[in-house]
Amino acid sequence: MLADLPRQSAVSSPLSVDPRLERLLAHPALWRAGSASRVPVWPSGFAPLDEGLPGGGWPRSGLIEILPVRFGQGELRLILPALSAITCRTEARWCVWVAPPLQPFAPALAAAGIALTRLLIVRAPQHQRRPAALWAFEQALGSGACDSVLAWAKQASARQVRRLQLAAQRGNALGVLFRPREAAREASPAMLRVALEPRGEGVRVTLLKSRGGARGALDLTWTAVRGEPGGVR
Amino acid sequence: MRAPRTIDLFAPASLPQQAPRTPVQSVAPRGLPVHRSGEPLWLGVHLPALAAPAAAPVPRILQALATRALRFTPRISLAPPDGLLLEVRSSLQLFGGVQGLRAAMAGECAQLTPSATLAFAPTPLAALAGARAGRALEVLDAARLAGALSTLPLTALRWPPELIERLACLGVRTIGQALRLPRAGFAQRFGSARLADLDRLTGRMSDPRERFEAPVRFRRRRELPCESASHALLAAALRPLLDELGRFLTARQCGVLALECRLWHRHAEPTRCVLRLGAPLADAARLAQLLDERLRLLALPEPVRACELRAGLPVSRPMHSAGLWQPGERGGLAAASGVDLIERLRARLGQESLEMLALVADHRPEAAWRVARPEACLDTASARPWEQAPQDGHRVRALAADAARPLWLLPSPRLLRQRGALPRYRGALCLEGDPQRIETGWWDGRDVARDYYNARDVHGRRLWLFREREPPHRWFLQGVYG
Numbered sequence: 230m231l232a233d234l235p236r237q238s239a240v241s242s243p244l245s246v247d248p249r250l251e252r253l254l255a256h257p258a259l260w261r262a263g264s265a266s267r268v269p270v271w272p273s274g275f276a277p278l279d280e281g282l283p284g285g286g287w288p289r290s291g292l293i294e295i296l297p298v299r300f301g302q303g304e305l306r307l308i309l310p311a312l313s314a315i316t317c318r319t320e321a322r323w324c325v326w327v328a329p330p331l332q333p334f335a336p337a338l339a340a341a342g343i344a345l346t347r348l349l350i351v352r353a354p355q356h357q358r359r360p361a362a363l364w365a366f367e368q369a370l371g372s373g374a375c376d377s378v379l380a381w382a383k384q385a386s387a388r389q390v391r392r393l394q395l396a397a398q399r400g401n402a403l404g405v406l407f408r409p410r411e412a413a414r415e416a417s418p419a420m421l422r423v424a425l426e427p428r429g430e431g432v433r434v435t436l437l438k439s440r441g442g443a444r445g446a447l448d449l450t451w452t453a454v455r456g457e458p459g460g461v462r
Numbered sequence: 463m464r465a466p467r468t469i470d471l472f473a474p475a476s477l478p479q480q481a482p483r484t485p486v487q488s489v490a491p492r493g494l495p496v497h498r499s500g501e502p503l504w505l506g507v508h509l510p511a512l513a514a515p516a517a518a519p520v521p522r523i524l525q526a527l528a529t530r531a532l533r534f535t536p537r538i539s540l541a542p543p544d545g546l547l548l549e550v551r552s553s554l555q556l557f558g559g560v561q562g563l564r565a566a567m568a569g570e571c572a573q574l575t576p577s578a579t580l581a582f583a584p585t586p587l588a589a590l591a592g593a594r595a596g597r598a599l600e601v602l603d604a605a606r607l608a609g610a611l612s613t614l615p616l617t618a619l620r621w622p623p624e625l626i627e628r629l630a631c632l633g634v635r636t637i638g639q640a641l642r643l644p645r646a647g648f649a650q651r652f653g654s655a656r657l658a659d660l661d662r663l664t665g666r667m668s669d670p671r672e673r674f675e676a677p678v679r680f681r682r683r684r685e686l687p688c689e690s691a692s693h694a695l696l697a698a699a700l701r702p703l704l705d706e707l708g709r710f711l712t713a714r715q716c717g718v719l720a721l722e723c724r725l726w727h728r729h730a731e732p733t734r735c736v737l738r739l740g741a742p743l744a745d746a747a748r749l750a751q752l753l754d755e756r757l758r759l760l761a762l763p764e765p766v767r768a769c770e771l772r773a774g775l776p777v778s779r780p781m782h783s784a785g786l787w788q789p790g791e792r793g794g795l796a797a798a799s800g801v802d803l804i805e806r807l808r809a810r811l812g813q814e815s816l817e818m819l820a821l822v823a824d825h826r827p828e829a830a831w832r833v834a835r836p837e838a839c840l841d842t843a844s845a846r847p848w849e850q851a852p853q854d855g856h857r858v859r860a861l862a863a864d865a866a867r868p869l870w871l872l873p874s875p876r877l878l879r880q881r882g883a884l885p886r887y888r889g890a891l892c893l894e895g896d897p898q899r900i901e902t903g904w905w906d907g908r909d910v911a912r913d914y915y916n917a918r919d920v921h922g923r924r925l926w927l928f929r930e931r932e933p934p935h936r937w938f939l940q941g942v943y944g
Contacts, residue, residue, distance in 0.1 A: 301923045301942040305869050323800055329870075334941060335819040335831035337867035349836060350817040351807060365807055374800040427922030 274310025275449050278434060283442030287311050291420035292394040292404040296413050300330060303432040304407055304425050313342030315376045321347050325369040327380040328353040328362040363389060370404045371396035377403040391418040413437055503551040503602060506589030508579045512544035523574050528674045530570045532713035539671035547586045547671060560600055583607060585665045591618040604665055612638025619659060680710045680773035689765040696766060697754050703771045708746030716776030717742025723753060723771055727764040735760055738813055740837060741801045742779040755809040804836055825902050826910055827871060827940060868926040868941030875938035885927060885937035889920035
């Protein structure tokens with residue numbers, strides 16, 4: 230609580246002239262819109278992105294959606310630094326990838342700093358691919374055995390996304406759902422929605438929805454993370 | 463052997479000593495071992511419902527009861543047709559003394575047979591005789607045995623009826639009266655075997671008993687009350703079998719790795735449903751949950767009339783101490799619940815549905831990795847897979863890190879169309895940077911000679927292409943940077 234005080238006063242700069250008012254605003258019973266951002270997070274590994282994200286990183290428990298225009302435009306690379314930091318901890322739980330559309334290339338993942346011993350890939354049977362993948366996604370999110378769960382979905386209804394969001398909170402896991410850009414038109418109960426489009430040697434990230442964080446677009450360049458494997462601050 | 467121990471942790475040392483403790487009456491105070499802990503103590507169980515001569519040498523109920531009783535002690539002996547003996551001296555403390563053990567065992571008996579008599583005594587024959595006479599004896603001390611036995615009728619010894627009658631003619635009707643007869647004369651008139659019986663009864667002679675060994679494999683069949691194809695009814699019918707399996711495994715401190723469920727139909731061949739587990743499991747609730755997932759997927763040709771459960775060989779189960787933290791919390795053991803998740807996913811999606819990735823030291827992209835199964839991480843000692851040594855990590859990493867590699871690989875390289883010498887993939891491709899040559903693998907027949915290029919497509923995606931060095935010089939797409 231005390232550690233959060235400076236940030237709170239920075240947000241409310243026009244009001245915080247009076248120290249008595251500041252003390253009043255610091256009262257724990259007082260809930261302000263900005264306080265939703267005080268969730269535990271994983272640093273994303275990109276300093277400009279961390280500033281824009283609520284709490285300063287990807288949420289540790291909850292579902293986020295990443296919406297690239299097309300598959301393979303840098304959406305995986307965007308969360309790779311965070312995944313590498315998550316899986317390399319000594320007490321790391323599983324990092325599950327549910328029904329990835331192509332084969333994840335192990336040498337590149339290892340070079341990016343991901344601990345392969347914590348990575349679990351779920352293959353859904355062909356004939357019932359979509360329901361099976363969603364089921365596995367929810368199970369993994371809610372099990373409490375995973376730090377992060379990644380899934381790729383062409384279609385998911387708002388009701389299904391809501392179930393996933395609840396499961397992620399129950400299992401204290403970061404769920405990442407990759408959806409096509411068209412899904413941005415539908416409402417979604419996810420904590421965070423990020424649209425993505427390639428831009429030169431990087432991507433333009435647009436925060437479509439972020440609880441308690443800023444909204445808007447920012448440009449990231451990959452050179453910032455290319456040098457060191459992992460590229461985490 | 464050892465002096466009687468009295469432990470009273472909560473009595474303050476300064477209090478004056480109370481009146482000398484009276485010798486143990488019938489019941490030891492709960493949890494206090496005030497008897498000699500080296501002497502055996504037998505619990506005799508008599509099941510009057512089985513007294514009628516049965517067809518089988520050992521009735522099924524007796525065997526089932528012995529299997530259940532394995533949770534109290536491993537030293538169990540059958541006394542067919544209607545008796546069971548348990549050596550329980552070392553189990554008293556755990557199960558709450560004589561009273562606790564009596565209640566627990568009576569509970570087990572009540573589930574199998576309408577009535578049972580339980581008697582505690584230092585010798586097996588005395589415990590059995592007490593139970594057969596219908597007396598709930600509680601003799602913990604050998605010194606008090608003869609006194610406690612003296613009022614029991616001689617019929618409790620199951621001697622031949624004509625012998626009992628002869629003794630009755632002499633006015634000897636109870637065990638106490640028989641014990642008071644002169645030994646030499648008794649042996650001469652009634653046979654030395656009978657004297658030996660009396661000696662075993664009082665503990666003068668040792669009485670070795672054959673130990674009950676429970677069957678190695680679990681196999682049970684159950685008829686359904688009516689033919690049914692309902693999934694809920696099947697699950698309900700299987701549940702008691704699974705409960706029994708759970709007890710069976712718990713008694714052995716084992717778990718199963720494979721479980722087969724057969725569903726019998728009237729005409730069709732039995733439907734088989736096999737469950738394979740990642741780690742030995744003995745928990746009936748979790749087994750039921752996993753089997754349930756499999757049963758949901760089954761297509762039944764006909765209604766089911768009976769179900770049968772066959773377990774694989776019991777495998778010893780690694781025991782972990784329970785953690786202070788919940789899984790995932792601070793340093794909590796995450797892998798414990800990871801096993802749960804992995805088994806649930808496998809039960810529903812199939813055995814091959816879960817993969818892990820491992821590195822192989824090879825420059826060819828398709829040979830630079832392999833699929834590993836999660837078993838390696840669920841193995842006995844390594845409930846914490848992250849503590850395992852990384853597999854030849856350094857060299858492999860050096861091979862991979864010398865150039866940027868795409869995060870995604872196509873299942874197999876995809877032939878690209880060409881316009882002139884340049885490849886196309888859903889539009890024109892723009893080649894970037896210098897090519898990298900990979901030419902290796904001549905030793906295993908899958909040799910490659912390729913020049914790898916990075917390219918950017920019209921959607922701004924970075925792709926990984928190669929061009930064959932051999933004449934047709936075709937172009938292939940192999941990876942996506944992602």
